Amino acid sequence: MPAQIYAPFEKFNFSNRNCFLTGDVLQSEEEKIQVFPQWLMSLYNLQDQPFKLLDERIATYKDLKIPCSAYINDEYLEPLENEIAGAFNRGYEGIKALDELKLFQWAGKLLYGIIFNEVQSGIKMMHAQGEAFNMSQAIIHKFSHMHLMLQSINLPIHFEEFKPFSLFLFKVDNKTDEFGYRDEINTQTFALRMKDFGLVICLQDNNANFGYHRKIYEQIKDDVLHPIQFEEFSGRVFYSNYLFNRLPEYNILPVGEDVFIEDMPLRGMSSKPLFDEWANKTYGQVLENFWKNWGFLLLEIIKDPEKPMSFLFDTDGKKIDAATIALPR
Structure with missing residues:
Protein backbone atom coordinates (compact mmCIF):
# COMPACT_ATOMS: atom_id res chain seq x y z
CA MET A 1 0.00 0.00 0.00
CA PRO A 2 1.51 3.37 -1.00
CA ALA A 3 2.28 6.02 1.59
CA GLN A 4 -0.71 8.20 2.44
CA ILE A 5 0.04 11.76 1.33
CA TYR A 6 -1.66 14.55 3.27
CA ALA A 7 -2.94 17.54 1.25
CA PRO A 8 -4.12 20.30 3.66
CA PHE A 9 -4.75 22.83 0.89
CA GLU A 10 -7.48 20.69 -0.69
CA LYS A 11 -9.88 21.52 2.15
CA PHE A 12 -7.87 24.32 3.77
CA ASN A 13 -7.42 22.34 6.95
CA PHE A 14 -5.36 24.61 9.21
CA SER A 15 -6.95 23.86 12.56
CA ASN A 16 -4.96 23.08 15.69
CA ARG A 17 -6.72 19.72 15.93
CA ASN A 18 -4.66 18.10 13.16
CA CYS A 19 -0.94 17.46 12.79
CA PHE A 20 0.48 19.90 10.22
CA LEU A 21 2.53 17.16 8.52
CA THR A 22 0.19 14.13 8.51
CA GLY A 23 -3.31 15.49 9.18
CA ASP A 24 -3.67 13.00 12.07
CA VAL A 25 -6.15 14.07 14.76
CA LEU A 26 -4.29 15.23 17.87
CA GLN A 27 -5.02 14.41 21.50
CA SER A 28 -5.42 18.10 22.34
CA GLU A 29 -4.85 21.56 20.87
CA GLU A 30 -1.82 21.87 23.17
CA GLU A 31 0.06 19.30 21.07
CA LYS A 32 2.32 21.79 19.28
CA ILE A 33 5.94 22.46 18.43
CA GLN A 34 7.87 25.72 17.98
CA VAL A 35 8.35 26.96 14.41
CA PHE A 36 11.80 28.28 15.33
CA PRO A 37 13.48 25.43 17.24
CA GLN A 38 14.29 25.97 20.89
CA TRP A 39 18.03 25.42 20.39
CA LEU A 40 18.16 28.26 17.84
CA MET A 41 16.03 30.63 19.94
CA SER A 42 18.17 29.95 23.02
CA LEU A 43 21.40 30.50 21.07
CA TYR A 44 20.41 34.04 20.08
CA ASN A 45 17.84 34.93 22.78
CA LEU A 46 15.11 35.12 20.15
CA GLN A 47 12.16 33.98 22.29
CA ASP A 48 10.78 37.46 23.02
CA GLN A 49 12.13 39.22 19.94
CA PRO A 50 9.43 40.68 17.63
CA PHE A 51 8.47 38.80 14.46
CA LYS A 52 6.34 40.71 11.95
CA LEU A 53 3.63 38.81 10.09
CA LEU A 54 2.15 39.70 6.71
CA ASP A 55 -0.99 41.24 8.24
CA GLU A 56 1.30 43.68 10.12
CA ARG A 57 0.63 41.82 13.38
CA ILE A 58 3.69 41.61 15.61
CA ALA A 59 4.25 38.23 17.24
CA THR A 60 7.33 36.96 19.04
CA TYR A 61 9.49 34.10 17.85
CA LYS A 62 8.19 31.88 20.68
CA ASP A 63 4.56 32.69 19.72
CA LEU A 64 4.99 30.90 16.39
CA LYS A 65 3.88 27.28 16.84
CA ILE A 66 2.35 24.55 14.69
CA PRO A 67 0.21 21.56 15.67
CA CYS A 68 2.24 18.36 15.51
CA SER A 69 1.66 14.86 16.82
CA ALA A 70 4.02 13.69 19.56
CA TYR A 71 4.83 10.61 17.46
CA ILE A 72 5.88 12.64 14.39
CA ASN A 73 7.91 14.99 16.56
CA ASP A 74 9.67 12.21 18.47
CA GLU A 75 10.29 9.91 15.50
CA TYR A 76 11.15 12.37 12.73
CA LEU A 77 11.38 16.05 13.66
CA GLU A 78 13.49 15.82 16.83
CA PRO A 79 16.14 13.63 15.13
CA LEU A 80 16.23 16.10 12.22
CA GLU A 81 16.55 19.06 14.61
CA ASN A 82 19.34 17.32 16.53
CA GLU A 83 21.28 16.63 13.34
CA ILE A 84 20.84 20.20 12.10
CA ALA A 85 21.73 21.69 15.50
CA GLY A 86 24.92 19.61 15.58
CA ALA A 87 25.88 20.74 12.08
CA PHE A 88 25.12 24.39 12.85
CA ASN A 89 27.20 24.13 16.02
CA ARG A 90 30.21 23.16 13.89
CA GLY A 91 29.60 26.16 11.61
CA TYR A 92 30.39 26.25 7.90
CA GLU A 93 32.21 22.90 7.81
CA GLY A 94 29.32 21.22 9.64
CA ILE A 95 26.75 22.62 7.21
CA LYS A 96 28.88 21.70 4.20
CA ALA A 97 29.06 18.07 5.38
CA LEU A 98 25.29 17.88 5.89
CA ASP A 99 23.03 16.09 3.42
CA GLU A 100 21.47 18.91 1.36
CA LEU A 101 18.08 17.21 1.50
CA LYS A 102 18.14 17.46 5.32
CA LEU A 103 18.83 21.19 5.07
CA PHE A 104 15.98 21.54 2.56
CA GLN A 105 13.62 19.65 4.90
CA TRP A 106 14.65 21.74 7.90
CA ALA A 107 14.35 25.10 6.10
CA GLY A 108 11.09 23.95 4.49
CA LYS A 109 9.60 22.96 7.85
CA LEU A 110 10.52 26.34 9.31
CA LEU A 111 9.15 28.33 6.37
CA TYR A 112 6.01 26.19 6.18
CA GLY A 113 5.49 26.82 9.91
CA ILE A 114 5.43 30.55 9.18
CA ILE A 115 3.06 29.99 6.23
CA PHE A 116 0.78 27.90 8.49
CA ASN A 117 0.61 30.76 11.01
CA GLU A 118 -0.03 33.31 8.25
CA VAL A 119 -2.83 31.23 6.71
CA GLN A 120 -4.39 30.50 10.10
CA SER A 121 -4.32 34.22 10.94
CA GLY A 122 -5.86 35.09 7.54
CA ILE A 123 -8.68 32.56 7.96
CA LYS A 124 -9.52 33.92 11.44
CA MET A 125 -9.45 37.53 10.24
CA MET A 126 -11.72 36.87 7.23
CA HIS A 127 -14.07 34.73 9.36
CA ALA A 128 -14.40 37.60 11.86
CA GLN A 129 -15.43 39.83 8.94
CA GLY A 130 -17.96 37.23 7.75
CA GLU A 131 -16.03 36.53 4.55
CA ALA A 132 -14.45 33.44 3.04
CA PHE A 133 -10.66 33.18 3.00
CA ASN A 134 -9.18 33.39 -0.51
CA MET A 135 -5.73 32.64 -1.81
CA SER A 136 -4.48 32.73 -5.41
CA GLN A 137 -4.32 29.42 -7.25
CA ALA A 138 -0.63 30.03 -8.03
CA ILE A 139 0.21 30.40 -4.33
CA ILE A 140 -1.86 27.32 -3.43
CA HIS A 141 0.01 25.42 -6.16
CA LYS A 142 3.40 26.43 -4.70
CA PHE A 143 2.51 25.82 -1.06
CA SER A 144 0.87 22.45 -1.83
CA HIS A 145 3.98 21.17 -3.56
CA MET A 146 6.17 22.47 -0.78
CA HIS A 147 4.07 20.59 1.78
CA LEU A 148 4.16 17.45 -0.38
CA MET A 149 7.96 17.54 -0.48
CA LEU A 150 8.14 18.26 3.24
CA GLN A 151 6.53 14.86 3.79
CA SER A 152 9.81 13.30 2.66
CA ILE A 153 10.67 13.81 6.37
CA ASN A 154 8.24 11.10 7.47
CA LEU A 155 7.29 9.19 4.31
CA PRO A 156 9.34 7.16 1.78
CA ILE A 157 9.21 9.94 -0.83
CA HIS A 158 11.99 9.97 -3.42
CA PHE A 159 12.96 12.70 -5.90
CA GLU A 160 13.64 11.13 -9.29
CA GLU A 161 16.96 12.50 -10.54
CA PHE A 162 16.16 16.15 -9.78
CA LYS A 163 16.67 18.61 -6.97
CA PRO A 164 13.53 20.59 -6.02
CA PHE A 165 15.58 23.46 -4.55
CA SER A 166 18.58 25.75 -5.09
CA LEU A 167 21.10 25.97 -2.25
CA PHE A 168 23.98 28.44 -1.87
CA LEU A 169 26.39 28.18 1.06
CA PHE A 170 29.23 30.55 1.98
CA LYS A 171 31.83 31.20 4.64
CA VAL A 172 31.03 34.64 6.11
CA ASP A 173 32.97 36.81 8.55
CA ASN A 174 29.97 37.48 10.81
CA LYS A 175 29.94 39.11 14.21
CA THR A 176 29.96 36.45 16.93
CA ASP A 177 26.46 37.15 18.24
CA GLU A 178 24.78 38.04 14.94
CA PHE A 179 21.65 36.25 13.77
CA GLY A 180 20.50 37.30 10.31
CA TYR A 181 17.25 35.75 9.09
CA ARG A 182 15.18 36.68 6.06
CA ASP A 183 12.38 35.01 4.13
CA GLU A 184 9.93 35.70 1.31
CA ILE A 185 7.09 33.23 1.62
CA ASN A 186 5.43 33.92 -1.76
CA THR A 187 8.59 32.90 -3.61
CA GLN A 188 9.64 30.49 -0.84
CA THR A 189 13.10 31.97 -0.48
CA PHE A 190 15.02 31.64 2.77
CA ALA A 191 18.33 33.15 3.97
CA LEU A 192 20.22 32.64 7.20
CA ARG A 193 23.47 34.25 8.35
CA MET A 194 25.06 33.23 11.66
CA LYS A 195 28.29 31.89 13.18
CA ASP A 196 30.82 31.68 10.30
CA PHE A 197 28.41 30.96 7.44
CA GLY A 198 25.52 32.21 5.37
CA LEU A 199 23.08 30.19 3.29
CA VAL A 200 20.31 30.93 0.82
CA ILE A 201 17.69 28.40 -0.30
CA CYS A 202 15.00 28.68 -2.98
CA LEU A 203 12.66 25.92 -1.85
CA GLN A 204 10.57 25.30 -4.96
CA ASP A 205 12.47 26.13 -8.15
CA ASN A 206 13.92 22.79 -9.30
CA ASN A 207 17.46 24.23 -9.03
CA ALA A 208 16.70 26.94 -11.62
CA ASN A 209 18.16 29.81 -9.55
CA PHE A 210 21.34 27.82 -9.01
CA GLY A 211 21.77 27.64 -12.76
CA TYR A 212 20.96 31.35 -13.09
CA HIS A 213 23.71 32.34 -10.61
CA ARG A 214 26.13 29.48 -11.24
CA LYS A 215 28.87 31.62 -12.84
CA ILE A 216 29.01 34.11 -9.93
CA TYR A 217 28.64 31.40 -7.30
CA GLU A 218 31.55 29.40 -8.74
CA GLN A 219 33.73 32.52 -8.53
CA ILE A 220 33.02 33.30 -4.87
CA LYS A 221 31.85 30.08 -3.17
CA ASP A 222 35.24 29.28 -1.63
CA ASP A 223 35.97 32.81 -0.38
CA VAL A 224 35.29 34.18 3.10
CA LEU A 225 32.72 36.92 2.45
CA HIS A 226 32.15 40.19 4.27
CA PRO A 227 28.51 40.26 5.49
CA ILE A 228 27.67 42.99 2.94
CA GLN A 229 28.91 40.68 0.17
CA PHE A 230 26.71 37.85 1.40
CA GLU A 231 23.73 40.21 1.59
CA GLU A 232 24.44 41.34 -1.97
CA PHE A 233 24.43 37.77 -3.24
CA SER A 234 21.27 37.06 -1.20
CA GLY A 235 19.62 40.10 -2.79
CA ARG A 236 20.47 38.76 -6.24
CA VAL A 237 18.88 35.40 -5.43
CA PHE A 238 15.77 36.84 -3.78
CA TYR A 239 15.26 39.09 -6.81
CA SER A 240 15.90 36.36 -9.40
CA ASN A 241 13.45 34.04 -7.64
CA TYR A 242 10.88 36.84 -7.90
CA LEU A 243 11.63 36.92 -11.66
CA PHE A 244 11.32 33.11 -11.95
CA ASN A 245 8.10 32.73 -13.93
CA ARG A 246 7.35 29.00 -13.87
CA LEU A 247 5.15 26.95 -11.56
CA PRO A 248 6.96 23.60 -11.44
CA GLU A 249 4.79 20.57 -12.16
CA TYR A 250 5.42 17.00 -11.04
CA ASN A 251 4.35 13.44 -11.72
CA ILE A 252 3.62 11.57 -8.49
CA VAL A 286 16.16 45.06 -3.15
CA LEU A 287 19.80 45.90 -2.34
CA GLU A 288 18.75 49.02 -0.42
CA ASN A 289 16.66 46.76 1.81
CA PHE A 290 19.35 44.09 2.17
CA TRP A 291 22.01 46.73 2.94
CA LYS A 292 20.01 48.55 5.63
CA ASN A 293 22.73 47.81 8.20
CA TRP A 294 25.16 49.94 6.20
CA GLY A 295 22.76 52.75 5.26
CA PHE A 296 23.20 52.81 1.48
CA LEU A 297 20.37 54.55 -0.38
CA LEU A 298 18.87 53.68 -3.75
CA LEU A 299 20.31 56.80 -5.43
CA GLU A 300 23.82 55.72 -4.42
CA ILE A 301 23.25 52.10 -5.40
CA ILE A 302 22.05 52.91 -8.93
CA LYS A 303 24.12 56.05 -9.50
CA ASP A 304 25.22 54.24 -12.68
CA PRO A 305 21.97 52.56 -13.82
CA GLU A 306 23.91 50.14 -16.02
CA LYS A 307 26.23 49.04 -13.19
CA PRO A 308 24.64 49.09 -9.73
CA MET A 309 26.97 49.37 -6.75
CA SER A 310 28.65 46.09 -5.87
CA PHE A 311 30.93 44.85 -3.11
CA LEU A 312 31.44 41.53 -4.89
CA PHE A 313 32.97 42.82 -8.13
CA ASP A 314 34.67 46.07 -9.11
CA THR A 315 33.80 48.08 -12.25
CA ASP A 316 36.18 45.89 -14.28
CA GLY A 317 34.39 42.74 -13.12
CA LYS A 318 37.19 41.61 -10.82
CA LYS A 319 36.43 40.04 -7.44
CA ILE A 320 36.66 42.33 -4.43
CA ASP A 321 38.60 40.87 -1.50
CA ALA A 322 36.51 41.02 1.71
CA ALA A 323 39.58 42.18 3.64
CA THR A 324 39.69 45.40 1.58
CA ILE A 325 36.12 46.43 2.46
CA ALA A 326 36.29 49.28 4.96
CA LEU A 327 32.83 48.85 6.46
CA PRO A 328 31.70 47.48 9.83
CA ARG A 329 30.74 43.80 9.78
Whole structure:
Protein backbone atom coordinates (compact mmCIF):
# COMPACT_ATOMS: atom_id res chain seq x y z
CA MET A 1 0.00 0.00 0.00
CA PRO A 2 1.51 3.37 -1.00
CA ALA A 3 2.28 6.02 1.59
CA GLN A 4 -0.71 8.20 2.44
CA ILE A 5 0.04 11.76 1.33
CA TYR A 6 -1.66 14.55 3.27
CA ALA A 7 -2.94 17.54 1.25
CA PRO A 8 -4.12 20.30 3.66
CA PHE A 9 -4.75 22.83 0.89
CA GLU A 10 -7.48 20.69 -0.69
CA LYS A 11 -9.88 21.52 2.15
CA PHE A 12 -7.87 24.32 3.77
CA ASN A 13 -7.42 22.34 6.95
CA PHE A 14 -5.36 24.61 9.21
CA SER A 15 -6.95 23.86 12.56
CA ASN A 16 -4.96 23.08 15.69
CA ARG A 17 -6.72 19.72 15.93
CA ASN A 18 -4.66 18.10 13.16
CA CYS A 19 -0.94 17.46 12.79
CA PHE A 20 0.48 19.90 10.22
CA LEU A 21 2.53 17.16 8.52
CA THR A 22 0.19 14.13 8.51
CA GLY A 23 -3.31 15.49 9.18
CA ASP A 24 -3.67 13.00 12.07
CA VAL A 25 -6.15 14.07 14.76
CA LEU A 26 -4.29 15.23 17.87
CA GLN A 27 -5.02 14.41 21.50
CA SER A 28 -5.42 18.10 22.34
CA GLU A 29 -4.85 21.56 20.87
CA GLU A 30 -1.82 21.87 23.17
CA GLU A 31 0.06 19.30 21.07
CA LYS A 32 2.32 21.79 19.28
CA ILE A 33 5.94 22.46 18.43
CA GLN A 34 7.87 25.72 17.98
CA VAL A 35 8.35 26.96 14.41
CA PHE A 36 11.80 28.28 15.33
CA PRO A 37 13.48 25.43 17.24
CA GLN A 38 14.29 25.97 20.89
CA TRP A 39 18.03 25.42 20.39
CA LEU A 40 18.16 28.26 17.84
CA MET A 41 16.03 30.63 19.94
CA SER A 42 18.17 29.95 23.02
CA LEU A 43 21.40 30.50 21.07
CA TYR A 44 20.41 34.04 20.08
CA ASN A 45 17.84 34.93 22.78
CA LEU A 46 15.11 35.12 20.15
CA GLN A 47 12.16 33.98 22.29
CA ASP A 48 10.78 37.46 23.02
CA GLN A 49 12.13 39.22 19.94
CA PRO A 50 9.43 40.68 17.63
CA PHE A 51 8.47 38.80 14.46
CA LYS A 52 6.34 40.71 11.95
CA LEU A 53 3.63 38.81 10.09
CA LEU A 54 2.15 39.70 6.71
CA ASP A 55 -0.99 41.24 8.24
CA GLU A 56 1.30 43.68 10.12
CA ARG A 57 0.63 41.82 13.38
CA ILE A 58 3.69 41.61 15.61
CA ALA A 59 4.25 38.23 17.24
CA THR A 60 7.33 36.96 19.04
CA TYR A 61 9.49 34.10 17.85
CA LYS A 62 8.19 31.88 20.68
CA ASP A 63 4.56 32.69 19.72
CA LEU A 64 4.99 30.90 16.39
CA LYS A 65 3.88 27.28 16.84
CA ILE A 66 2.35 24.55 14.69
CA PRO A 67 0.21 21.56 15.67
CA CYS A 68 2.24 18.36 15.51
CA SER A 69 1.66 14.86 16.82
CA ALA A 70 4.02 13.69 19.56
CA TYR A 71 4.83 10.61 17.46
CA ILE A 72 5.88 12.64 14.39
CA ASN A 73 7.91 14.99 16.56
CA ASP A 74 9.67 12.21 18.47
CA GLU A 75 10.29 9.91 15.50
CA TYR A 76 11.15 12.37 12.73
CA LEU A 77 11.38 16.05 13.66
CA GLU A 78 13.49 15.82 16.83
CA PRO A 79 16.14 13.63 15.13
CA LEU A 80 16.23 16.10 12.22
CA GLU A 81 16.55 19.06 14.61
CA ASN A 82 19.34 17.32 16.53
CA GLU A 83 21.28 16.63 13.34
CA ILE A 84 20.84 20.20 12.10
CA ALA A 85 21.73 21.69 15.50
CA GLY A 86 24.92 19.61 15.58
CA ALA A 87 25.88 20.74 12.08
CA PHE A 88 25.12 24.39 12.85
CA ASN A 89 27.20 24.13 16.02
CA ARG A 90 30.21 23.16 13.89
CA GLY A 91 29.60 26.16 11.61
CA TYR A 92 30.39 26.25 7.90
CA GLU A 93 32.21 22.90 7.81
CA GLY A 94 29.32 21.22 9.64
CA ILE A 95 26.75 22.62 7.21
CA LYS A 96 28.88 21.70 4.20
CA ALA A 97 29.06 18.07 5.38
CA LEU A 98 25.29 17.88 5.89
CA ASP A 99 23.03 16.09 3.42
CA GLU A 100 21.47 18.91 1.36
CA LEU A 101 18.08 17.21 1.50
CA LYS A 102 18.14 17.46 5.32
CA LEU A 103 18.83 21.19 5.07
CA PHE A 104 15.98 21.54 2.56
CA GLN A 105 13.62 19.65 4.90
CA TRP A 106 14.65 21.74 7.90
CA ALA A 107 14.35 25.10 6.10
CA GLY A 108 11.09 23.95 4.49
CA LYS A 109 9.60 22.96 7.85
CA LEU A 110 10.52 26.34 9.31
CA LEU A 111 9.15 28.33 6.37
CA TYR A 112 6.01 26.19 6.18
CA GLY A 113 5.49 26.82 9.91
CA ILE A 114 5.43 30.55 9.18
CA ILE A 115 3.06 29.99 6.23
CA PHE A 116 0.78 27.90 8.49
CA ASN A 117 0.61 30.76 11.01
CA GLU A 118 -0.03 33.31 8.25
CA VAL A 119 -2.83 31.23 6.71
CA GLN A 120 -4.39 30.50 10.10
CA SER A 121 -4.32 34.22 10.94
CA GLY A 122 -5.86 35.09 7.54
CA ILE A 123 -8.68 32.56 7.96
CA LYS A 124 -9.52 33.92 11.44
CA MET A 125 -9.45 37.53 10.24
CA MET A 126 -11.72 36.87 7.23
CA HIS A 127 -14.07 34.73 9.36
CA ALA A 128 -14.40 37.60 11.86
CA GLN A 129 -15.43 39.83 8.94
CA GLY A 130 -17.96 37.23 7.75
CA GLU A 131 -16.03 36.53 4.55
CA ALA A 132 -14.45 33.44 3.04
CA PHE A 133 -10.66 33.18 3.00
CA ASN A 134 -9.18 33.39 -0.51
CA MET A 135 -5.73 32.64 -1.81
CA SER A 136 -4.48 32.73 -5.41
CA GLN A 137 -4.32 29.42 -7.25
CA ALA A 138 -0.63 30.03 -8.03
CA ILE A 139 0.21 30.40 -4.33
CA ILE A 140 -1.86 27.32 -3.43
CA HIS A 141 0.01 25.42 -6.16
CA LYS A 142 3.40 26.43 -4.70
CA PHE A 143 2.51 25.82 -1.06
CA SER A 144 0.87 22.45 -1.83
CA HIS A 145 3.98 21.17 -3.56
CA MET A 146 6.17 22.47 -0.78
CA HIS A 147 4.07 20.59 1.78
CA LEU A 148 4.16 17.45 -0.38
CA MET A 149 7.96 17.54 -0.48
CA LEU A 150 8.14 18.26 3.24
CA GLN A 151 6.53 14.86 3.79
CA SER A 152 9.81 13.30 2.66
CA ILE A 153 10.67 13.81 6.37
CA ASN A 154 8.24 11.10 7.47
CA LEU A 155 7.29 9.19 4.31
CA PRO A 156 9.34 7.16 1.78
CA ILE A 157 9.21 9.94 -0.83
CA HIS A 158 11.99 9.97 -3.42
CA PHE A 159 12.96 12.70 -5.90
CA GLU A 160 13.64 11.13 -9.29
CA GLU A 161 16.96 12.50 -10.54
CA PHE A 162 16.16 16.15 -9.78
CA LYS A 163 16.67 18.61 -6.97
CA PRO A 164 13.53 20.59 -6.02
CA PHE A 165 15.58 23.46 -4.55
CA SER A 166 18.58 25.75 -5.09
CA LEU A 167 21.10 25.97 -2.25
CA PHE A 168 23.98 28.44 -1.87
CA LEU A 169 26.39 28.18 1.06
CA PHE A 170 29.23 30.55 1.98
CA LYS A 171 31.83 31.20 4.64
CA VAL A 172 31.03 34.64 6.11
CA ASP A 173 32.97 36.81 8.55
CA ASN A 174 29.97 37.48 10.81
CA LYS A 175 29.94 39.11 14.21
CA THR A 176 29.96 36.45 16.93
CA ASP A 177 26.46 37.15 18.24
CA GLU A 178 24.78 38.04 14.94
CA PHE A 179 21.65 36.25 13.77
CA GLY A 180 20.50 37.30 10.31
CA TYR A 181 17.25 35.75 9.09
CA ARG A 182 15.18 36.68 6.06
CA ASP A 183 12.38 35.01 4.13
CA GLU A 184 9.93 35.70 1.31
CA ILE A 185 7.09 33.23 1.62
CA ASN A 186 5.43 33.92 -1.76
CA THR A 187 8.59 32.90 -3.61
CA GLN A 188 9.64 30.49 -0.84
CA THR A 189 13.10 31.97 -0.48
CA PHE A 190 15.02 31.64 2.77
CA ALA A 191 18.33 33.15 3.97
CA LEU A 192 20.22 32.64 7.20
CA ARG A 193 23.47 34.25 8.35
CA MET A 194 25.06 33.23 11.66
CA LYS A 195 28.29 31.89 13.18
CA ASP A 196 30.82 31.68 10.30
CA PHE A 197 28.41 30.96 7.44
CA GLY A 198 25.52 32.21 5.37
CA LEU A 199 23.08 30.19 3.29
CA VAL A 200 20.31 30.93 0.82
CA ILE A 201 17.69 28.40 -0.30
CA CYS A 202 15.00 28.68 -2.98
CA LEU A 203 12.66 25.92 -1.85
CA GLN A 204 10.57 25.30 -4.96
CA ASP A 205 12.47 26.13 -8.15
CA ASN A 206 13.92 22.79 -9.30
CA ASN A 207 17.46 24.23 -9.03
CA ALA A 208 16.70 26.94 -11.62
CA ASN A 209 18.16 29.81 -9.55
CA PHE A 210 21.34 27.82 -9.01
CA GLY A 211 21.77 27.64 -12.76
CA TYR A 212 20.96 31.35 -13.09
CA HIS A 213 23.71 32.34 -10.61
CA ARG A 214 26.13 29.48 -11.24
CA LYS A 215 28.87 31.62 -12.84
CA ILE A 216 29.01 34.11 -9.93
CA TYR A 217 28.64 31.40 -7.30
CA GLU A 218 31.55 29.40 -8.74
CA GLN A 219 33.73 32.52 -8.53
CA ILE A 220 33.02 33.30 -4.87
CA LYS A 221 31.85 30.08 -3.17
CA ASP A 222 35.24 29.28 -1.63
CA ASP A 223 35.97 32.81 -0.38
CA VAL A 224 35.29 34.18 3.10
CA LEU A 225 32.72 36.92 2.45
CA HIS A 226 32.15 40.19 4.27
CA PRO A 227 28.51 40.26 5.49
CA ILE A 228 27.67 42.99 2.94
CA GLN A 229 28.91 40.68 0.17
CA PHE A 230 26.71 37.85 1.40
CA GLU A 231 23.73 40.21 1.59
CA GLU A 232 24.44 41.34 -1.97
CA PHE A 233 24.43 37.77 -3.24
CA SER A 234 21.27 37.06 -1.20
CA GLY A 235 19.62 40.10 -2.79
CA ARG A 236 20.47 38.76 -6.24
CA VAL A 237 18.88 35.40 -5.43
CA PHE A 238 15.77 36.84 -3.78
CA TYR A 239 15.26 39.09 -6.81
CA SER A 240 15.90 36.36 -9.40
CA ASN A 241 13.45 34.04 -7.64
CA TYR A 242 10.88 36.84 -7.90
CA LEU A 243 11.63 36.92 -11.66
CA PHE A 244 11.32 33.11 -11.95
CA ASN A 245 8.10 32.73 -13.93
CA ARG A 246 7.35 29.00 -13.87
CA LEU A 247 5.15 26.95 -11.56
CA PRO A 248 6.96 23.60 -11.44
CA GLU A 249 4.79 20.57 -12.16
CA TYR A 250 5.42 17.00 -11.04
CA ASN A 251 4.35 13.44 -11.72
CA ILE A 252 3.62 11.57 -8.49
CA LEU A 253 4.22 7.85 -8.91
CA PRO A 254 3.28 5.42 -6.09
CA VAL A 255 5.35 2.20 -6.31
CA GLY A 256 4.64 -0.32 -3.57
CA GLU A 257 4.99 1.53 -0.27
CA ASP A 258 7.13 4.27 -1.83
CA VAL A 259 6.25 7.47 -3.68
CA PHE A 260 8.45 8.74 -6.49
CA ILE A 261 8.25 12.38 -7.58
CA GLU A 262 9.34 13.17 -11.11
CA ASP A 263 9.79 16.74 -12.33
CA MET A 264 8.20 17.95 -15.54
CA PRO A 265 10.40 20.05 -17.88
CA LEU A 266 10.30 23.67 -16.69
CA ARG A 267 10.17 25.01 -20.22
CA GLY A 268 6.93 23.13 -20.89
CA MET A 269 5.11 24.45 -23.95
CA SER A 270 6.43 28.00 -23.50
CA SER A 271 9.32 29.50 -25.46
CA LYS A 272 9.52 32.30 -22.89
CA PRO A 273 12.74 32.38 -20.80
CA LEU A 274 12.47 30.91 -17.29
CA PHE A 275 13.23 34.32 -15.76
CA ASP A 276 11.66 37.69 -16.57
CA GLU A 277 13.95 40.51 -17.56
CA TRP A 278 16.31 41.83 -14.88
CA ALA A 279 15.69 45.52 -14.03
CA ASN A 280 18.55 47.25 -12.23
CA LYS A 281 16.28 49.83 -10.59
CA THR A 282 14.18 47.11 -8.95
CA TYR A 283 17.30 45.17 -8.03
CA GLY A 284 18.66 48.40 -6.49
CA GLN A 285 15.55 48.63 -4.31
CA VAL A 286 16.16 45.06 -3.15
CA LEU A 287 19.80 45.90 -2.34
CA GLU A 288 18.75 49.02 -0.42
CA ASN A 289 16.66 46.76 1.81
CA PHE A 290 19.35 44.09 2.17
CA TRP A 291 22.01 46.73 2.94
CA LYS A 292 20.01 48.55 5.63
CA ASN A 293 22.73 47.81 8.20
CA TRP A 294 25.16 49.94 6.20
CA GLY A 295 22.76 52.75 5.26
CA PHE A 296 23.20 52.81 1.48
CA LEU A 297 20.37 54.55 -0.38
CA LEU A 298 18.87 53.68 -3.75
CA LEU A 299 20.31 56.80 -5.43
CA GLU A 300 23.82 55.72 -4.42
CA ILE A 301 23.25 52.10 -5.40
CA ILE A 302 22.05 52.91 -8.93
CA LYS A 303 24.12 56.05 -9.50
CA ASP A 304 25.22 54.24 -12.68
CA PRO A 305 21.97 52.56 -13.82
CA GLU A 306 23.91 50.14 -16.02
CA LYS A 307 26.23 49.04 -13.19
CA PRO A 308 24.64 49.09 -9.73
CA MET A 309 26.97 49.37 -6.75
CA SER A 310 28.65 46.09 -5.87
CA PHE A 311 30.93 44.85 -3.11
CA LEU A 312 31.44 41.53 -4.89
CA PHE A 313 32.97 42.82 -8.13
CA ASP A 314 34.67 46.07 -9.11
CA THR A 315 33.80 48.08 -12.25
CA ASP A 316 36.18 45.89 -14.28
CA GLY A 317 34.39 42.74 -13.12
CA LYS A 318 37.19 41.61 -10.82
CA LYS A 319 36.43 40.04 -7.44
CA ILE A 320 36.66 42.33 -4.43
CA ASP A 321 38.60 40.87 -1.50
CA ALA A 322 36.51 41.02 1.71
CA ALA A 323 39.58 42.18 3.64
CA THR A 324 39.69 45.40 1.58
CA ILE A 325 36.12 46.43 2.46
CA ALA A 326 36.29 49.28 4.96
CA LEU A 327 32.83 48.85 6.46
CA PRO A 328 31.70 47.48 9.83
CA ARG A 329 30.74 43.80 9.78
